[in-house]
Amino acid sequence: MPRIRASLVLLAILAAAPLLTGASRTDTLTVSATVSARAKLQLSSLSMSFADADPDTTPSVPASGGPLTIQAKGRTTIGSTVTLVMLATGDLQSGLDVIPADRLSWTATGAGFVGGTVSTAMAQAVGSWANSGSWTGTQSYQFANAWNYSTGTYTTTLTYTLTAP
């Protein structure tokens, strides 16, 4: 008899349970996202020029187009550094006449951006940043004026390289 009674009690509890308590069900969803390394560099202008000026009154000629705005964006692994460097492919040349590229220098604004002097031998740091992100800064170029430059229209190319390892 006690066994039968216990069974009936259990059945009664089971039967009444839905009336006494709420119900719930759960399920799960696995979510993944892939973030790959990438870098993007945008310059406000693809050319700049320096006007002729009297070396005595204008020993340093600013770029006529004003500051160059740079937007650097990079995705890298956590703890790594995104770097932006610049290298001149050659000195300023006009026919056979040459003005050394290091007569070009710049000052910078913006977090992570640094000033420097143009080089044809070694890429010069323009900016560096820890981890991924997007950064905007400016470069204001100056051309060191001198009486010993031969007349001519001089050109060179500056190559910027943004790296997000």
Add this chain to the structure above:
Amino acid sequence: MMDQRPAPGSRRALADDTCCQEPAARVPLSLALLLVALMALPASARAQGITFSITEASISFADADPDTTPSLTASSNVTLNYRVTGNGGGNWQITVISGTDLTSGTATIPISNVTWTAAPVPPFQAGTMSTSVPQTVASGSGNANSTTGTMVFRLINSWSYNVGNYNATFTFTMTAP
């Protein structure tokens, strides 16, 4: 005056003795009656039932340029299948919560950057993922018979995300209080 008490060993005395000496015999009877009464209730009134499942086991967000794709859409929609019975006029609710932010080693993407839209509206509603508070996906009252809803998850894309393969687990819960 005659003594009305039955003589020991008579049938009545036997019955009373049975009653008083074995009270357990009446307890099972009452329990049995309760059980019969409970079982006799209509199924809809007796059993509050929930059926709930998600068709997809996983979704993913592919890598893309944040400038051209500022919002990433998950690889597939998420289909929720649910059924509520015996709920009377009671409320029901489906919620979702993430166990963690999207995580890749020590790198994380805030789970609040994951949002969703859902249909049909109502009972479904749009929302933003959380790791701390279950977010309502759908809610209603009464019963719901073999119903489905669809969720589309999106992830805000950003240059600030560090490289990695990120994961998180979303837990959906359907309740009918």
